[in-house]
Amino acid sequence: METIQLNNEVSLSRIVQGFWRLHTWNVSPQELLDFMKECVSLGVTSFDTAEIYGNYQSEILLGQALALEPDFRSKIQIITKTGINKLNPNKPYTIKHYETTYDKIKSSCYSSLKKLNTNYIDVYLIHREDPFFNHMDAVKAFDELIEEGCIKSYGVCNYDPFKFDAFHTLSNFKCVTNQIEVSPLQFEHFNSGMLDLLQKYHVHPMYWSPLNGGNIFTSNDENIVNLRLVLERIAKKHHTSTDTIVYAWLLKHPVKGMVISGTQKISRLQNAINALQINLELEEWYEIYLASGQQILR
Numbered sequence: 001m002e003t004i005q006l007n008n009e010v011s012l013s014r015i016v017q018g019f020w021r022l023h024t025w026n027v028s029p030q031e032l033l034d035f036m037k038e039c040v041s042l043g044v045t046s047f048d049t050a051e052i053y054g055n056y057q058s059e060i061l062l063g064q065a066l067a068l069e070p071d072f073r074s075k076i077q078i079i080t081k082t083g084i085n086k087l088n089p090n091k092p093y094t095i096k097h098y099e100t101t102y103d104k105i106k107s108s109c110y111s112s113l114k115k116l117n118t119n120y121i122d123v124y125l126i127h128r129e130d131p132f133f134n135h136m137d138a139v140k141a142f143d144e145l146i147e148e149g150c151i152k153s154y155g156v157c158n159y160d161p162f163k164f165d166a167f168h169t170l171s172n173f174k175c176v177t178n179q180i181e182v183s184p185l186q187f188e189h190f191n192s193g194m195l196d197l198l199q200k201y202h203v204h205p206m207y208w209s210p211l212n213g214g215n216i217f218t219s220n221d222e223n224i225v226n227l228r229l230v231l232e233r234i235a236k237k238h239h240t241s242t243d244t245i246v247y248a249w250l251l252k253h254p255v256k257g258m259v260i261s262g263t264q265k266i267s268r269l270q271n272a273i274n275a276l277q278i279n280l281e282l283e284e285w286y287e288i289y290l291a292s293g294q295q296i297l298r
């Protein structure tokens with residue numbers, strides 16, 4: 001499996017497994033550990049979660065699985081996130097809001113380490129752009145967490161180019177990724193110039209919801225049906241599956257992003273991995289880019 005080096009300490013597998021939907025899988029810790037081991041045997045060693053996933057339960061489930069075989073931790077990389085306070089019976093909040101203060105980043109990290117049953121996080125991310133963001137507070141918290149050995153790197157999610165540029169510069173260029181939504185149905189970061197800014201800084205994004213949460217295959221929306229027909233035609237030409245073509249489209253972009261698969265099925269994860277062997281022609285890439293009718297060429 002191809003890996004992407006984020007800094008001197010951390011490399012991630014180009015295909016990452018995500019656990020946003022883990023709480024719906026209904027698996028035991030042993031079944032989850034077995035699933036993760038299968039991922040690793042296929043070369044998918046990097047796993048994405050967040051403090052709030054599964055209403056604060058996802059990290060706990062992962063930690064229970066990791067506790068069953070402590071040696072397994074050294075074979076994988078864990079990405080997790082902070083910065084959102086979600087309503088929950090066990091939390092004191094009255095509304096959902098963002099919080100990216102020094103205290104929140106540090107206390108969230110210590111709590112995630114405990115829940116995940118680990119003593120370090122490979123990539124620690126701010127989950128959403130915070131309008132109340134204090135850059136230097138956040139940098140101080142992250143740098144101290146690195147010093148303490150609690151995290152190996154840090155970055156952001158869902159940032160626009162201005163906010164990414166500001167934070168990356170003020171952190172002394174230590175922001176290792178921007179985790180963003182990109183798919184043949186989601187073009188915000190093409191249009192904003194984010195993918196260009198990341199190339200300028202040699203930073204590799206991580207793409208979430210690459211299949212638009214499965215909508216690419218299930219929606220009856222006319223534009224999505226059009227996209228599906230294009231994908232199916234190109235898949236037939238390459239003797240592969242439709243989802244493999246979506247992944248190949250994402251992986252081909254020069255910014256060299258990592259793709260986070262959200263499936264609970266190893267066969268579908270294998271379809272993502274297969275995409276590393278497919279090199280779409282440029283014209284095919286553009287056919288997919290244009291297929292949903294959202295993008296135009298001038």
Ligand SMILES: NC(=O)c1ccc[n+]([C@@H]2O[C@H](COP(=O)([O-])OP(=O)(O)OC[C@H]3O[C@@H](n4cnc5c(N)ncnc54)[C@H](OP(=O)(O)O)[C@@H]3O)[C@@H](O)[C@H]2O)c1
Pocket residue numbers: 017018019020021048049127157158179180207208209210211212213214215217218243260261262263264265268
């Ligand atoms: N940073 C952020 O703000 C952010 C936000 C959202 C997500 N993420 C991360 O990104 C990861 C991936 O996001 P995602 O889960 O939305 O990814 P996704 O891969 O676009 O969607 C996964 C969903 O699509 C379904 N699916 C896949 N192939 C299908 C098919 N052929 N037909 C019907 N359904 C199909 C899967 O069902 P099966 O399980 O049955 O295959 C699963 O429910 C998350 O797990 C999380 O780690 C980050």
